[in-house]
């Protein structure tokens with residue numbers, strides 16, 4: 001970083017960082033044992049929540065230069081928010097992290113490659129659902145056309161970096177483009193009508209994980225919900241927001257608020273921990289705009305994870321069964337730490353006849369996926385994943401259940417790395433619940 005760059009970043013820190021929130025940190029250190037990067041770096045304060053807050057405050061106060069060391073500390077954070085529920089002062093670390101990343105990425109000089117990738121992904125891809133469909137459908141074509149098999153057979157895949165190669169192996173089978181576009185605006189309840197809800201379908205969830213979205217809608221129908229799927233909704237903006245692209249995240253949030261506020265509904269249902277937590281926190285994006293802040297608060301109040309509404313509607317009391325299996329659950333950080341939802345997924349799993357539920361040690365600790373963290377901070381991500389797989393092995397479970405697409409892929413990657421794909425299955429919670437419901441009929 002050159003002097004001009006550092007000066008710009010320093011100014012941006014002063015402008016964007018919430019100083020009251022920084023001051024809320026009493027430096028007690030209660031958050032340290034919950035932070036995966038602190039643990040995995042042998043307790044390096046630089047990679048702890050307290051250390052990161054101290055660096056942010058130091059930069060705002062002008063006593064620390066926003067150099068590569070500061071950037072590295074901020075980059076290494078998973079954004080898992082495990083430091084929030086344990087903080088006695090209620091420091092909202094996730095918000096501080098986003099503000100700091102915004103300040104850095106809007107002002108630091110990027111290489112041409114980095115700039116191009118970020119521009120394509122954050123400006124030209126995620127905000128446009130049609131383009132996400134087109135892009136993911138190319139993956140489907142690659143999988144079905146025989147090209148995937150050919151590249152594997154000829155070992156041409158080896159030209160990719162190891163983390164990309166590993167990720168490519170665990171991608172789900174992507175549906176065809178025309179299948180991805182067919183969603184009605186409204187579907188009726190199948191059992192007696194109890195609620196009218198809207199479904200937030202997301203970007204990856206409605207393309208790569210389309211079957212899990214179908215399962216979610218089905219479950220809602222079985223639970224007695226009429227489901228609206230607003231057509232003009234788009235990606236929640238979390239990947240943008242967490243990566244220092246606050247401006248585009250704000251635009252995406254506005255489009256979603258507009259799409260859902262037209263509908264007369266009880267709740268907005270999400271099925272991905274990361275999206276739900278971000279949607280619930282839209283207010284943070286509009287601190288400088290009272291009108292949009294109000295609209296964001298109104299929108300966010302309606303957000304509910306699928307597991308919460310299923311328990312509210314007593315879905316766990318319906319007959320649910322599966323062939324006998326030992327199951328464990330990997331919490332989605334943002335479902336747990338952002339939405340405080342961790343009882344409901346377990347309650348639903350434990351209500352399935354045939355399932356022996358076993359809690360793995362540190363199920364609440366991040367799996368290392370964290371959006372695109374596993375691609376850009378691959379070494380730390382794999383270190384965290386190895387610990388996670390050790391706990392899975394100790395639990396003896398043969399099914400790992402997840403509730404976020406990133407966690408799903410990361411756990412599959414863990415299983416693949418340990419060569420356990422013939423013994424251990426990774427499933428999305430909603431898919432398992434639908435199977436259990438239909439199996440019991």
Ligand code: SF4
Nearest residue numbers: 025026028029031087
């Ligand atoms: S627990 Fe909260 S107040 Fe204590 S050091 Fe961590 S962030 Fe600061």
Ligand code: SF4
Nearest residue numbers: 035077078080081083
């Ligand atoms: S968000 Fe996660 S990785 Fe980052 S400081 Fe908090 S606990 Fe550590």
